[in-house]
Amino acid sequence: QLQLVESGGGLVQPGGSLRLSCAPSGFTLDYYAIGWFRQAPGKEREGVSCISSSGGSTRYADAVKGRFTISRDNAKKTIYLQMNNLKTEDTAVYYCAAGRLGYYSSATSLIRESYGYWGQGTQVTVSS
Numbered sequence: 001q002l003q004l005v006e007s008g009g010g011l012v013q014p015g016g017s018l019r020l021s022c023a024p025s026g027f028t029l030d031y032y033a034i035g036w037f038r039q040a041p042g043k044e045r046e047g048v049s050c051i052s053s054s055g056g057s058t059r060y061a062d063a064v065k066g067r068f069t070i071s072r073d074n075a076k077k078t079i080y081l082q083m084n085n086l087k088t089e090d091t092a093v094y095y096c097a098a099g100r101l102g103y104y105s106s107a108t109s110l111i112r113e114s115y116g117y118w119g120q121g122t123q124v125t126v127s128s
Contacts, residue, residue, distance in 0.1 A: 004098060014087060015086065017085075019080055022078065036048040037097060037115075050070065055074070097112075101114065
């Protein structure tokens with residue numbers, strides 16, 4: 001059974017940092033790109049970042065470029081989203097998702113429809 005579990009959310013002041021973790025189980029990362037999405041109250045879920053199934057390609061939304069970094073630890077089978085210089089507008093529930101974009105592929109996507117499996121989400125609140 002394919003599952004994704006996020007962790008690492010919390011309350012942080014503007015300018016602070018958080019690291020989110022996504023722990024997939026029940027499938028091989030070589031077949032799936034992993035994406036991070038977020039949804040703020042009253043807004044659509046939007047793509048934040050993704051890493052390809054090969055692990056060699058990444059993509060970021062313009063709003064987070066230069067502040068967020070996605071990475072993958074193959075030994076721990078965990079995907080991380082390091083978030084620095086957080087802003088109040090980063091407040092949202094953050095979800096990780098898995099999408100089958102090709103075996104050991106460099107393909108990436110920030111489109112929600114590219115992903116078929118989703119975690120439960122973790123709350124990130126940026127406030128003073």
